[in-house]
Amino acid sequence: MKGTKNKILTIASELFAKHGFHKTSMEDIARASQKAKGSIYYYFKDKEALFYEVVDKELLHLRRELALVVTDPNKNAAEKFKSYLMLRMEILKESPNYRETLNADFHDHFGFVDTLRHALDRWEKEQFKRIINQGVSDGLFIDQGDKADVLLDVFLMILKGLEVSYFIQNKYNQWHPYFDDLIDILEKGLSI
Amino acid sequence: MKGTKNKILTIASELFAKHGFHKTSMEDIARASQKAKGSIYYYFKDKEALFYEVVDKELLHLRRELALVVTDPNKNAAEKFKSYLMLRMEILKESPNYRETLNADFHDHFGFVDTLRHALDRWEKEQFKRIINQGVSDGLFIDQGDKADVLLDVFLMILKGLEVSYFIQNKYNQWHPYFDDLIDILEKGLSI
Amino acid sequence: MKGTKNKILTIASELFAKHGFHKTSMEDIARASQKAKGSIYYYFKDKEALFYEVVDKELLHLRRELALVVTDPNKNAAEKFKSYLMLRMEILKESPNYRETLNADFHDHFGFVDTLRHALDRWEKEQFKRIINQGVSDGLFIDQGDKADVLLDVFLMILKGLEVSYFIQNKYNQWHPYFDDLIDILEKGLSI
Amino acid sequence: MKGTKNKILTIASELFAKHGFHKTSMEDIARASQKAKGSIYYYFKDKEALFYEVVDKELLHLRRELALVVTDPNKNAAEKFKSYLMLRMEILKESPNYRETLNADFHDHFGFVDTLRHALDRWEKEQFKRIINQGVSDGLFIDQGDKADVLLDVFLMILKGLEVSYFIQNKYNQWHPYFDDLIDILEKGLSI
DNA sequence: CATGAATGAGTGTTCATTCAT
DNA sequence: AATGAATGAACACTCATTCAT
Numbered sequence: 005m006k007g008t009k010n011k012i013l014t015i016a017s018e019l020f021a022k023h024g025f026h027k028t029s030m031e032d033i034a035r036a037s038q039k040a041k042g043s044i045y046y047y048f049k050d051k052e053a054l055f056y057e058v059v060d061k062e063l064l065h066l067r068r069e070l071a072l073v074v075t076d077p078n079k080n081a082a083e084k085f086k087s088y089l090m091l092r093m094e095i096l097k098e099s100p101n102y103r104e105t106l107n108a109d110f111h112d113h114f115g116f117v118d119t120l121r122h123a124l125d126r127w128e129k130e131q132f133k134r135i136i137n138q139g140v141s142d143g144l145f146i147d148q149g150d151k152a153d154v155l156l157d158v159f160l161m162i163l164k165g166l167e168v169s170y171f172i173q174n175k176y177n178q179w180h181p182y183f184d185d186l187i188d189i190l191e192k193g194l195s196i
Numbered sequence: 197m198k199g200t201k202n203k204i205l206t207i208a209s210e211l212f213a214k215h216g217f218h219k220t221s222m223e224d225i226a227r228a229s230q231k232a233k234g235s236i237y238y239y240f241k242d243k244e245a246l247f248y249e250v251v252d253k254e255l256l257h258l259r260r261e262l263a264l265v266v267t268d269p270n271k272n273a274a275e276k277f278k279s280y281l282m283l284r285m286e287i288l289k290e291s292p293n294y295r296e297t298l299n300a301d302f303h304d305h306f307g308f309v310d311t312l313r314h315a316l317d318r319w320e321k322e323q324f325k326r327i328i329n330q331g332v333s334d335g336l337f338i339d340q341g342d343k344a345d346v347l348l349d350v351f352l353m354i355l356k357g358l359e360v361s362y363f364i365q366n367k368y369n370q371w372h373p374y375f376d377d378l379i380d381i382l383e384k385g386l387s388i
Numbered sequence: 389m390k391g392t393k394n395k396i397l398t399i400a401s402e403l404f405a406k407h408g409f410h411k412t413s414m415e416d417i418a419r420a421s422q423k424a425k426g427s428i429y430y431y432f433k434d435k436e437a438l439f440y441e442v443v444d445k446e447l448l449h450l451r452r453e454l455a456l457v458v459t460d461p462n463k464n465a466a467e468k469f470k471s472y473l474m475l476r477m478e479i480l481k482e483s484p485n486y487r488e489t490l491n492a493d494f495h496d497h498f499g500f501v502d503t504l505r506h507a508l509d510r511w512e513k514e515q516f517k518r519i520i521n522q523g524v525s526d527g528l529f530i531d532q533g534d535k536a537d538v539l540l541d542v543f544l545m546i547l548k549g550l551e552v553s554y555f556i557q558n559k560y561n562q563w564h565p566y567f568d569d570l571i572d573i574l575e576k577g578l579s580i
Numbered sequence: 581m582k583g584t585k586n587k588i589l590t591i592a593s594e595l596f597a598k599h600g601f602h603k604t605s606m607e608d609i610a611r612a613s614q615k616a617k618g619s620i621y622y623y624f625k626d627k628e629a630l631f632y633e634v635v636d637k638e639l640l641h642l643r644r645e646l647a648l649v650v651t652d653p654n655k656n657a658a659e660k661f662k663s664y665l666m667l668r669m670e671i672l673k674e675s676p677n678y679r680e681t682l683n684a685d686f687h688d689h690f691g692f693v694d695t696l697r698h699a700l701d702r703w704e705k706e707q708f709k710r711i712i713n714q715g716v717s718d719g720l721f722i723d724q725g726d727k728a729d730v731l732l733d734v735f736l737m738i739l740k741g742l743e744v745s746y747f748i749q750n751k752y753n754q755w756h757p758y759f760d761d762l763i764d765i766l767e768k769g770l771s772i
Numbered sequence: 773c774a775t776g777a778a779t780g781a782g783t784g785t786t787c788a789t790t791c792a793t
Numbered sequence: 794a795a796t797g798a799a800t801g802a803a804c805a806c807t808c809a810t811t812c813a814t
Contacts, residue, residue, distance in 0.1 A: 158378055
C-alpha cells in the first residue's frame with residue numbers, strides 16, 4: 005500500500021521540520037505515524053534514506069513551482085527574474101528539511117543529500133540561463149559574453165547565501181519588507 | 197589553576213573544529229587534554245557552556261583583528277571597507293566553531309549561542325557605521341540619510357549569507373579568485 | 389509444486405553454508421531464491437525446520453556415498469576401513485551445514501538437529517560393525533568379543549573429534565598429508 | 581575499584597557459560613550483576629572484549645593447573661603424560677566459555693579469540709615437549725628424531741578433537757569411564 | 773582542585789514471524 | 794500455491810552528567 009509509506013513520509017517530514025534530523029528519533033516517527041518501527045525500515049533502508057526522500061519531495065515541489073514561472077508566456081525576462089527570486093524564497097521558507105541540509109554539510113554529516121543539492125544547483129543555473137537568454141533576445145538584457153557564466157555563478161552564490169540570513173537565522177519576517185530593495189541592489193550590481 | 201582550564205579550552209576548540217559539536221564527546225576532550233572528565237565539569241557547567249566559551253574566544257579574536265582595520269589611521273574609508281571584508285572572510289575561515297553555529301541544529305536547540313551572534317551583529321554594524329561616517333565626512337561617500345540604516349542591514353545580510361557559500365559549502369577556494377569582483381558588485385549595488 | 393520448495397532448499401543450503409545459520413536471514417534466502425518471504429513459511433514451519441531439511445539432505449548424500457564403500461564387493465575389510473575413513477572426511481568437507489551442527493550453540497539452543505546426528509551415529513556404528521564382521525569372517529581381524537562394542541564407540545568418538553580439528557579449525561589442508569599416518573596410528577592402537 | 585569489574589566478569593562468565601555468547605545480552609549481564617549497562621562499557625570496550633577476558637581467565641586457570649603437573653618432581657614422564665591428559669579434560673569440562681570458542685561461528689565471525697587459542701596451542705606443545713624430553717632422558721621414551729614434531733602435532737590434533745566428543749556433544753559422563761582405555765590406545769598408537 | 777568510577781536513558785537497526793489476500 | 798506488507802521484541806552501544814573521595 006502506498007498509504008503506509010506516504011503516512012510515514014508525511015509525518016517524518018513534519019517531525020524533521022520541527023525538531024531537526026538529529027533530535028527526531030525513529031521511535032518518534034513510528035509513534036507519531038502509528039506504525040511499527042519495523043515498518044519504517046520496510047520502506048526506508050535508513051534514517052538517512054528516509055530523510056533523503058523527505059528532502060527530495062520538498063525539492064520536487066520547489067522545481068515544479070519555479071518551472072511554472074520560467075515558462076510563463078505572460079512574463080518578460082525582467083519580471084520572471086524578480087518572480088523567480090521571490091517565489092524561490094517563499095517556497096524555501098516552507099522547505100525546512102532542505103534548509104537543514106545547507107548547514108551541516110560542513111562536517112559532512114549530511115553528505116548523503118549532496119546528490120540532491122548538486123542536482124538542484126545545476127537545475128537552477130539552467131533556469132537562470134533560460135531567463136537571461138530570453139532577456140537578451142528580447143533586447144532587455146545585454147549579452148555578457150564570456151563573463152556570463154562567472155556572473156551567473158556569483159549571483160547564485162549570493163542567492164544561496166541569502167537563504168541563511170533569511171531562514172536559518174530566522175530573519176525572514178524581519179527582512180521580507182526590504183526584499184524588493186535587495187533585488188534592486190542585486191540587479192543593479194550585476195547589470196553591466 | 198588557569199592552566200587546566202586553558203588546556204581544556206584549547207583542546208576542546210581543536211576537537212570541536214575538527215569533528216563538530218555533536219561528534220565531539222566530553223570523553224574525547226578529557227582524553228585529549230589529559231584531564232579527568234570530572235575536571236571539565238569543574239570549570240564548565242555544561243558541554244554547551246564549554247562550547248560557548250570556545251566560540252567566545254574565536255569571536256574575541258575576530259573583533260580584535262577587525263578593530264585594527266577600522267581604527268587604522270593610514271586607510272581611507274573605501275580602503276577600510278574593502279580590507280574589512282577581506283580580513284573578515286580570512287579570519288572566519290579559521291573560526292570553524294563559530295561557523296558551526298550557523299547550523300539549524302544550533303538555532304533550534306542551542307539558543308545559547310544566539311547571545312554571542314547577536315552581540316557580534318551589533319558590534320559589526322557599529323564598525324560599518326564608523327567607516328561610513330568617516331567616508332561621508334571625508335567626502336568619499338554620500339550621506340544616505342534615513343535609508344542608511346536599512347541599507348546597512350541589507351548589506352550585512354548579504355555579507356553573512358556569503359559565509360555559507362564560502363565556508364560551509366566549502367566553496368572558499370572556488371570563489372576566492374572572484375572575491376574582488378564580488379566586492380565591486382556590492383559596492384556598486386549599494387553606492388547610490 | 390516441488391519446484392518452489394526445492395529451489396528454496398537449494399538456495400538456503402548455499403547461503404547457510406556460506407554465512408552460517410545465524411548470519412543467514414530469511415530475507416536473504418527469500419531474495420536469493422526469488423521467492424516471497426511468506427512462501428518459505430508455506431513450506432517450512434520455521435527457520436529451524438528449513439535448516440533441518442538442509443542438513444538432512446547433506447547427511448542423505450553422505451550415507452549414500454559411504455554405503456557404496458561398505459557394500460563394495462571388490463574391497464576387503466581393511467581396504468573398506470581405510471576407504472571409509474577417507475571418503476567420510478572428503479564428503480564432510482563439503483557438508484558445511486552439518487558441520488555447523490557441531491556447535492555448542494546448536495547443542496544448547498537448537499536441539500532439533502540432535503535427532504539427525506544421533507541417527508547418523510547409529511547408522512555409522514552399524515556400517516563399521518559390518519566391515520569388522522566381514523574382516524573377522526575373512527580372517528583379517530580378530531574377534532574382540534565383549535570389548536568390541538566399546539572399542540567401536542571409542543573409535544567413533546575419536547573419529548568425530550577429528551572432524552573438529554579437520555574442518556572447524558580449518559586444518560584440513562594442513563593435516564591432510566598426514567592422514568594416512570593417522571589412520572595407521574588408529575589401526576595400530578585399536579588392533580589388539 | 582576492582583570490585584565492580586570483577587563482579588561483571590564473574591557474572592558474565594556464568595551467563596555466557598549457561599546460555600552462550602549469542603544468547604547472553606549485555607542487558608542480562610547488567611541486570612544479573614546489578615550494575616548499569618554503561619558500567620560494563622566502562623570496563624570493556626565491547627561485548628567481544630568482555631567475552632575475551634572471560635575466556636582469558638579460564639585459560640589462565642587451565643595453564644596454571646597444568647603447569648603444576650608438568651613440573652611435578654614426584655612424577656615420571658609416563659605419569660605426567662597421563663595426569664596431564666586427565667587433568668586437562670577435567671578442567672576443560674569446567675571451562676565452558678573457552679569451549680564455545682571451538683565453534684565455527686567463532687572462527688568465521690569472532691576471530692578475536694583466535695589469539696588466545698593459538699597461544700594456548702603453542703603453550704601446550706611446549707609442555708608436551710618438556711614431558712617427552714624428560715621421558716627420553718630418563719630412558720622411558722624413545723627419541724623419535726625428525727618425526728617427533730609431526731607426531732606431536734598429530735597427537736595434539738587428536739587431543740583437541742576429543743574435546744568435542746567429550747564436551748560439546750555432552751558425552752563426558754558417557755565416555756569418562758573409558759578414558760583410561762583411550763589413553764592406552766593413544767600411547768600404544770604413538771609409541772613406536 | 774581534581775579525579776574517575778558509575779550511571780541510565782536513549783538510539784538506530786535487525787529479523788523471524790504472521791496474515792489478509 | 795504464493796505473496797509481501799506489517800509487526801514488535803530484542804540488541805549492542807553511546808554519552809552527558811553526577812558524586813564520593
